[in-house]
Amino acid sequence: MILRSPGWLTLLTLFVLGQSAQPSAPEPFVAPLRELPWGQLNFLHTTDTHGWHAGHLQEPSFTGDWGDYISFAERLHEKADEEGIDLLLVDTGDRIEGNGLYDASDPKGIYTREIFKEQEINVICTGNHELYKKASSDNEYLSTVPNSHGNYLASNLDILDPKTGERVPLAPRFKKFTTKNQGIRVLAFGFLFDFTGNANNTIVEAVEKTVQQRWFLEAVHDRDVDLFLVAGHVLLDSPEYHAIFKAIREVQWDTPIQFFGGHTHIRDYFKYDSKAYGLESGRYMETIGFMSISGLSTGGKSRASFPNADGMLASPKFARRYIDNNLYSFRHHTSLNSTTFPTAHGRNVSAMIASARKELKLDHQFGCAPLDLWTNRAPFPHKHSIFSWLQDQVLPDIISDPTRKDIPRLVIVNTGGIRFDIFKGPFTIDTTYAVSPFTSGFRYIKNVPFESAKRLKQILNQEVPQLVNIPHELATHLPVSARTQAAAFQGPVERVDQLHHGFANQLPFTPSEDDGDGDNIPLTPGYTTHDAAGSDGDDTIHSAIKFYTVPNVIESRIAFPGSKAGTAKDPEEVDVVYIDFIERYVLLALKFLGTEFEIGDTEAYMGAKELTGLISEWVEENWKGDC
Numbered sequence: 046m047i048l049r050s051p052g053w054l055t056l057l058t059l060f061v062l063g064q065s066a067q068p069s070a071p072e073p074f075v076a077p078l079r080e081l082p083w084g085q086l087n088f089l090h091t092t093d094t095h096g097w098h099a100g101h102l103q104e105p106s107f108t109g110d111w112g113d114y115i116s117f118a119e120r121l122h123e124k125a126d127e128e129g130i131d132l133l134l135v136d137t138g139d140r141i142e143g144n145g146l147y148d149a150s151d152p153k154g155i156y157t158r159e160i161f162k163e164q165e166i167n168v169i170c171t172g173n174h175e176l177y178k179k180a181s182s183d184n185e186y187l188s189t190v191p192n193s194h195g196n197y198l199a200s201n202l203d204i205l206d207p208k209t210g211e212r213v214p215l216a217p218r219f220k221k222f223t224t225k226n227q228g229i230r231v232l233a234f235g236f237l238f239d240f241t242g243n244a245n246n247t248i249v250e251a252v253e254k255t256v257q258q259r260w261f262l263e264a265v266h267d268r269d270v271d272l273f274l275v276a277g278h279v280l281l282d283s284p285e286y287h288a289i290f291k292a293i294r295e296v297q298w299d300t301p302i303q304f305f306g307g308h309t310h311i312r313d314y315f316k317y318d319s320k321a322y323g324l325e326s327g328r329y330m331e332t333i334g335f336m337s338i339s340g341l342s343t344g345g346k347s348r349a350s351f352p353n354a355d356g357m358l359a360s361p362k363f364a365r366r367y368i369d370n371n372l373y374s375f376r377h378h379t380s381l382n383s384t385t386f387p388t389a390h391g392r393n394v395s396a397m398i399a400s401a402r403k404e405l406k407l408d409h410q411f412g413c414a415p416l417d418l419w420t421n422r423a424p425f426p427h428k429h430s431i432f433s434w435l436q437d438q439v440l441p442d443i444i445s446d447p448t449r450k451d452i453p454r455l456v457i458v459n460t461g462g463i464r465f466d467i468f469k470g471p472f473t474i475d476t477t478y479a480v481s482p483f484t485s486g487f488r489y490i491k492n493v494p495f496e497s498a499k500r501l502k503q504i505l506n507q508e509v510p511q512l513v514n515i516p517h518e519l520a521t522h523l524p525v526s527a528r529t530q531a532a533a534f535q536g537p538v539e540r541v542d543q544l545h546h547g548f549a550n551q552l553p554f555t556p557s558e559d560d561g562d563g564d565n566i567p568l569t570p571g572y573t574t575h576d577a578a579g580s581d582g583d584d585t586i587h588s589a590i591k592f593y594t595v596p597n598v599i600e601s602r603i604a605f606p607g608s609k610a611g612t613a614k615d616p617e618e619v620d621v622v623y624i625d626f627i628e629r630y631v632l633l634a635l636k637f638l639g640t641e642f643e644i645g646d647t648e649a650y651m652g653a654k655e656l657t658g659l660i661s662e663w664v665e666e667n668w669k670g671d672c
Contacts (some may be wrong), residue, residue, distance in 0.1 A: 062332060066372055067099050067399055069408070073371035074569045075269065077586040081378050082364035084337030086229055086272070087125065087132045089118055090326045092307035093172070094136075095143025095464075095482070097330040098160050099398050100370065102475070103468045106571050106585070107331045109370040110398050114333065115164050116391030120379040131224035134165065137307035138172025138237070138278035141181055141188075143464055143482045145407040145475040146398070154184060156401035162192040163394045167222075169197045170235030171215065172278040172307060175242035176202075182215075183207045183246065190216045194585065198235025200261070201250040212248065219264050223344060230344040232270045236277035238285050238308065252285040256292035265293050271342045273302040281306040281315035281323040290317045301361045305334075312367045312583070314576035319360040326367065329465070332572075335366040335584075367574060369585040374397030378584070379638035407475040411661050414476075418467040420460075424593045431467060431480075432460055432599050440601040442667075443659040444487065444622055446651045454489070454620040455498050456601040457505070459627050462656065470672045472664045481657040489622040489650040490635075491644050497638045498619050502600040504634040505627075598627070622650050 091114075092618045101107035106497075118134060124669060125132040140161060141147050147157045169189075176182045186204050190197045199215035206213050219234045240249045265273070273293055279285045285302055293302060304323030306313070312323040312332055326334025340361035368374050376386045387395075402408065416429060423429035426436075435458065465479040571587030574580070605613040623631050628647060635642050 066108050066395065067102055067110055067402070068114055070100060070102050070110075071105045072104045073105045073108055073369075073373040075373060075566055076369075076569055077566050079366065079375050079584050079586065080375065081335050081366050081368075081580060081584070082337050083124075083128075083130070084339035084362065084364060085130055085227070085339045085341055086224065087121075087130065088135055088303070088305070088324075088334070088336040089121070089132070090135045090137070090305050090324055090334030090336060091330070091332075092278070092305070092326050092334075093139040093310050093328040095139055095174070095328065096141055096147030096157055096331050096478075097144045097256045098157055099144070099146055099402060100330055103470065105371065107329075107370045109330070109333075109372060109375060110395050111160055111164065111330075112391040112393070112395030112398060113372060113375060113387070114330075114370070114391075115394050116386060116388045117333070117375045117379065118164065119388045119390065120375075120381065120386065124379070126226065129226050131226050131229060133167040133224070133274075135168045135229075135274075135276050135305045136166050136170075137276050137305050138170050139174045139307060140172070142174045142177075143479065145405060145473075145478040148400060148478040148482050149474060150401075150404045152180065154181065156405070158184065158188050158192070158396075160394060160397055160401070160450065163390070163397075166193070167196055168220075168233045168235065168274060168276045168305075169193050170276045170278060171199060171237055173237065173242065176237075176240065176247050176249070177400070179244040179246045182244060186215055195220065198233060199250055200234045200236045201255040202237055203248040203250070203370070205246045205613050207246075215247070216434050218260055221270070227343045229341055230269055230271045231274050232264060232267060232272070233274040234264075234289070235278065236275065236279055236285065236289065238277070238279045252279075253288045256288055261292070262296075265296050266435055268297075269344070270297070271344055272301055272338070273300060274305075275302065276305045278307040280309055280323055281313055286315075286323065290321060293320075294321075295613070301338065303336065303338060303363075304337075312574045312576065313573060314365050314578050314582060316577050322363045322365075324577045325367050327572075330370050332370040333370055334649040335368055337364045338362070344464075359620060365576075365578065365582055367572065367583050369571065369583070374584055402475075403475070407473060408471075409474045410471045410671065411474070411477070412664040413670050413672040414467050414469050414472045414664075414668060417469050420463060420466055421592045421595065422466070422590060425595045425599075430595075431463055434467075435463065436599040436601050438667075439660060439663050440605050443663050444601070444603060446489075446650070449489075449491075449620060449650075450499070451603045451604060452491075452620050453495075453616040453618075454603050454622050455493075455495075455501070456487075456603060457501060457598050457621070457623040457627070457631065458601075459598050459624055460595050460658070461597075462624060462626065472661075472668060474661075477657055477661045477664075481660055483626070483657070484655055485624045485626050485657075486626045486653060486655050487622055487650040488628055489620045490631075490646050491620050491648075492618045493635070493640070493642070495616050495619050497635060497640050498621050499615075500638055501621065501631065502598055504637060505598045505630060506596045603659060620650075624656065 079413050095359055098111040100110040101510050122132055147154050149549040158404055175185050197216040200218050202215045203212050204215045221232045223230050239251050258667045275289055302321035306323055306325040310328035312327050315323040319500045324334050327331045338361050418431040418434050419429055419631040440456050462483055568588040574582050575580055607613050
C-alpha cells in the first residue's frame with residue numbers, strides 16, 4: 046500500500062525499517078499468550094493514544110508503533126478475508142496531548158495527524174482533549190475529519206466553522222454501512238461525554254438531549270439493521286451510555302449493540318444486556334482492544350462458514366481480548382515471524398515516525414534520571430514516588446517569582462497533571478512531554494492568612510467532591526480518588542486504584558487449562574485485568590503489579606521563616622501559588638474556609654513559564670551527565 050501523506054513524508058517510501066518498531070525500542074518480552082477469540086464480526090479498538098504513536102521506548106511490553114499496528118491490522122484483514130468473516134477498526138478519541146511526537150511540534154500535531162491517517166479506521170470520534178483548545182478542534186474539523194473519508198462521526202458535537210463562523214456538525218451524526226464479506230448492516234454513532242471544558246468554538250450537546258432529537262429517533266427506528274455500533278469517548282458504565290442504550294432499546298429491543306468507550310485509561314468490559322456489551326482499551330498505545338461477535342444476522346447476504354455465524358443463536362456471543370502492543374503479540378496472533386509479519390505500508394509508517402522523532406529531536410537528553418519514579422507503583426510519600434520528588438526537590442527549586450522571591454509561599458500542584466512515570470536512564474525531550482504535556486502555568490493569591498492556607502491541601506484532597514460536582518474535564522487531571530467519585534464508580538478499593546493508571550483491576554494471576562501456551566515461561570509484571578467477563582481478557586499472561594492511591598494535590602512550603610536554618614516557623618501570611626488549571630477549586634476551597642478571595646485577586650506567577658519547561662530545566666541542572 047502506498048503512503049497517503051504528502052510532502053516530506055513521500056520520500057520515506059524509499060527507506061523502511063527492517064524489523065519495524067522504533068530503532069531504540071527494546072525487544073518485547075517472551076510471554077505466555079491467550080489466543081484471539083475470533084468471531085463472525087471482529088473489531089480492533091484504540092483509545093486515548095495521546096500521541097504515543099511511536100510506542101513506549103523504555104517499556105518492552107508496549108514497544109509497537111503505529112506502523113506495527115497498521116501491519117497487524119492488514120494481516121488480520123487478510124485472515125478475515127480468507128475465512129469470509131469481517132474486521133472493523135474503531136478509535137474513540139484523545140489522540141493528542143501526552144507525548145513529544147504531538148506536543149513538541151510547532152504547531153502541535155503536524156506530524157501525528159499525517160501518521161494517524163495512514164491507518165484505515167472504520168469509525169472515529171473525538172475525545173475531550175481535541176476540544177480544549179480552538180486550534181486543536183479546528184484541526185480536527187479541517188484535517189482529521191476529511192482525512193477520515195466519512196468515517197469520523199460527531200453525534201453530539203458542533204463547531205463554529207473557522208471560515209464562515211457558522212455552527213455546523215463537526216462531522217456526520219451517524220452512518221450506515223455494510224461489512225465487506227458478509228453484508229452485516231451496521232448503524233454507527235460517535236459520541237462524547239457531557240464535556241463542559243471545551244473552547245468556545247465547539248458546542249457539546251448533552252447526550253440525554255441528543256437521543257431525543259428527531260434525527261436520532263429516525264435513525265434508530267431503521268429496522269434494516271443487524272448491529273448498532275456506538276463509539277464514544279465515554280465511560281462504559283456512565284449515565285451517557287445508559288441513556289443511549291435505553292433510547293435504542295425502547296425501539297429496537299433485540300438488535301445487538303456494541304459500545305466502545307474511552308476516557309478512563311483502563312481496560313474494561315461492560316454488559317448492558319445479553320445482546321449489548323461495551324469495551325474500553327486502555328491508554329497510550331499500551332493496548333489494542335480485540336472484540337468479536339458471533340450470531341449476527343447478515344442482511345440477506347450469504348453467511349460465512351465461521352462457527353456460530355448462522356445468525357440463529359438465541360443471543361449473540363460476545364468475546365474480548367486486550368492485546369499488549371508489541372511485536373511478540375502481533376506476530377503470534379498472525380502466525381507470522383519477523384520477516385513475514387511487517388507489511389510495506391506498516392514499515393513505511395514506522396519510518397515516518399522515526400523521521401518525525403529525529404526532526405523534533407525527541408531523543409535530546411536533558412539529563413540522566415538516577416532512579417525510577419512512579420505515579421502509582423510507589424506509595425506517597427516515598428523515594429520512588431514521582432510526587433515526592435516533585436514536592437520535595439523540584440518545586441522548592443523552580444517556583445520563585447523574582448518580584449516575590451523572599452515572600453513565604455505555599456505551592457499546590459494537582460497530581461493528575463503528572464501523566465506518566467520516569468524511568469532510570471535518559472531524561473529526554475520526549476520524557477518531558479510524557480510526564481507533563483499540559484500548557485499549565487502558575488497563578489497566585491497574595492497575602493492569604495496562613496491559618497487558612499495551611500488547610501487548603503486537606504480540603505482539596507478530602508472535601509472537593511463534597512464542595513462541587515466535579516466535571517469530567519477536571520476529573521482527567523485529578524488522581525484516583527477524586528476521579529473515581531466524579532465517574533460515579535462504586536467499586537472496592539482495587540477498582541479505585543486502577544483508574545489513575547493503565548494497569549486495570551489488578552489481580553494475582555491463577556493459571557487455568559485454557560490460558561494459552563508457554564506454561565514454563567516466567568511471568569513478567571503487567572496488566573492482570575479483572576472485568577465483567579472474568580480475569581482471562583488480557584492476551585499476555587502477567588504477574589500482578591501493586592498500585593497505590595495518591596492524593597489529589599501535593600503541597601510545597603517555600604521560603605518560610607527560618608527554613609534555611611532548619612528551624613522553619615509559620616508565617617502570618619503567604620502567597621498561595623497553584624497550577625492555573627485548578628484555580629476554580631482553590632478559590633472554592635478558600636471560600637469554604639471563610640476567606641473572601643475572588644478571581645480578581647489572582648495574578649500570574651513567574652510570567653508565562655509552564656510546569657513542563659520548568660521540570661526540564663530542573664533536570665538539566667540537577668541530573669547532569671550522560672547515562
